[in-house]
Amino acid sequence: MAQALRAEPRSELDGISVSIRDPTLAYGVVEVLGDLKLDVNEGEFLVLLGDSGCGKSTLLNCIAGLQPATKGQIFISGQNVTWAEPSERGIGMVFQSYALYPQMTVEGNMSFGLKNARVPRDEIAPRIARAASALQLEPLLKRKPAALSGGQRQRVAIDRTLVRDVDVSLFDEPLSNLNAKLRAELRVELKRLHQNLGNTMIYVTHDHIEAMTLADRIAIMRGGKIQQLATADDIYRRRANLYVAGFIGSPPMNLLPGRLDGNIFHGPLEADVTGYDFTGRLRAVLGIRPEHVRTGDAAAALPIRAEARVEVVEPMGADTPVWTRLGDTPFRVRLDGEDRVRAGQVLVHRLRPRQPVAVRRRHRDADLRLCHGEDDETVPATLFGPLRHALCRCDPPSWRARL
Numbered sequence: 001m002a003q004a005l006r007a008e009p010r011s012e013l014d015g016i017s018v019s020i021r022d023p024t025l026a027y028g029v030v031e032v033l034g035d036l037k038l039d040v041n042e043g044e045f046l047v048l049l050g051d052s053g054c055g056k057s058t059l060l061n062c063i064a065g066l067q068p069a070t071k072g073q074i075f076i077s078g079q080n081v082t083w084a085e086p087s088e089r090g091i092g093m094v095f096q097s098y099a100l101y102p103q104m105t106v107e108g109n110m111s112f113g114l115k116n117a118r119v120p121r122d123e124i125a126p127r128i129a130r131a132a133s134a135l136q137l138e139p140l141l142k143r144k145p146a147a148l149s150g151g152q153r154q155r156v157a158i159d160r161t162l163v164r165d166v167d168v169s170l171f172d173e174p175l176s177n178l179n180a181k182l183r184a185e186l187r188v189e190l191k192r193l194h195q196n197l198g199n200t201m202i203y204v205t206h207d208h209i210e211a212m213t214l215a216d217r218i219a220i221m222r223g224g225k226i227q228q229l230a231t232a233d234d235i236y237r238r239r240a241n242l243y244v245a246g247f248i249g250s251p252p253m254n255l256l257p258g259r260l261d262g263n264i265f266h267g268p269l270e271a272d273v274t275g276y277d278f279t280g281r282l283r284a285v286l287g288i289r290p291e292h293v294r295t296g297d298a299a300a301a302l303p304i305r306a307e308a309r310v311e312v313v314e315p316m317g318a319d320t321p322v323w324t325r326l327g328d329t330p331f332r333v334r335l336d337g338e339d340r341v342r343a344g345q346v347l348v349h350r351l352r353p354r355q356p357v358a359v360r361r362r363h364r365d366a367d368l369r370l371c372h373g374e375d376d377e378t379v380p381a382t383l384f385g386p387l388r389h390a391l392c393r394c395d396p397p398s399w400r401a402r403l
């Protein structure tokens with residue numbers, strides 16, 4: 001008789017390279033990490049993004065075992081490493097300061113860790129050659145760090161980690177000491193490297209452009225907690241809350257406080273937001289991305305209109321971020337590089353109305369949900385839908401209290 005095939009039970013850690021479960025870490029009475037769960041998939045490039053002091057380095061150090069958590073658990077490649085020494089965790093780490101040995105050549109710096117790990121001598125040279133070729137370091141192998149530029153030193157620091165063939169590489173702001181051009185170049189090299197190697201990378205930065213361009217997924221941190229964990233595209237279009245909305249974007253989203261009266265938003269500008277279920281009189285915040293604002297004759301048909309005075313123009317060639325004011329409220333727009341604007345001028349901003357959106361009220365109060373798309377995806381109402389501009393309900397006493 002044919003027996004029913006029984007699938008082996010899948011471990012909840014299958015396909016997960018690093019799993020962090022509720023680590024607690026405090027400096028004295030100040031808790032820096034807490035209430036945090038994060039699973040990093042095998043081969044994923046995960047970026048931890050957040051403002052200075054939000055706990056990014058602390059979390060990375062926790063994973064590396066450099067700052068052990070007092071509670072919680074950490075798993076790497078299926079093993080519980082919560083109490084393991086850093087050297088037992090199968091990780092490599094690249095720091096912001098290159099931390100190279102000045103008396104050793106590039107080759108010496110790269111082979112040092114391998115010799116310590118008792119890698120057989122005849123394996124060391126091919127591994128160095130492979131890693132050096134990945135970041136174009138071959139011509140520099142005999143030089144000492146003092147004879148290298150900042151970018152070259154950082155490449156050595158990255159290569160020194162790669163050469164160890166680790167499952168998980170951790171990077172703590174490795175590019176932040178470099179100038180903008182070098183940063184952009186190394187960013188591309190890192191991405192290419194990850195595509196070729198396919199190992200798990202966890203990368204800390206406070207630069208959202210770096211995060212958006214490098215990451216498979218971004219974890220946005222604030223106060224030791226993750227605010228949103230999603231792809232760059234999702235974070236841009238379906239931001240989880242006002243903090244994320246105001247953090248991502250260049251310039252970030254304008255968040256205009258105001259009141260909703262029926263379907264009309266009254267604030268620094270007036271907008272018909274028919275389609276939302278926020279009826280009655282509510283405090284609300286209208287979020288508008290600078291790049292969604294149009295101006296000039298071509299945009300005259302767009303129904304939402306507001307006059308703003310130009311304060312500062314920052315021409316960047318392809319496009320031009322402009323600081324304007326709607327009455328007293330600062331409002332930033334990103335215009336086409338061809339648009340000619342100057343300080344003092346009054347601009348007429350135009351906006352497309354948002355795309356149709358169904359809104360459902362789940363519970364009587366604060367738990368409104370925006371629903372959109374055929375799959376009825378839902379996000380809490382303090383969150384924005386994937387709109388050209390987005391409306392957010394907020395109750396008294398202050399919308400800030402809900403962040």
Ligand SMILES: Nc1ncnc2c1ncn2[C@@H]1O[C@H](COP(=O)(O)OP(=O)(O)OP(=O)(O)O)[C@@H](O)[C@H]1O
Binds near residue numbers: 054055057
């Ligand atoms: N040794 C320490 N003693 C006390 N507080 C500390 C210590 N190290 C870090 N902190 C505090 O812990 C919090 C998180 O620090 P952490 O270095 O993880 O931040 P970060 O997100 O990496 O910031 P940055 O982007 O500036 O590097 C900060 O508020 C910081 O002041």
Ligand SMILES: [Mg+2]
Binds near residue numbers: 056057058
């Ligand atoms: Mg840090």
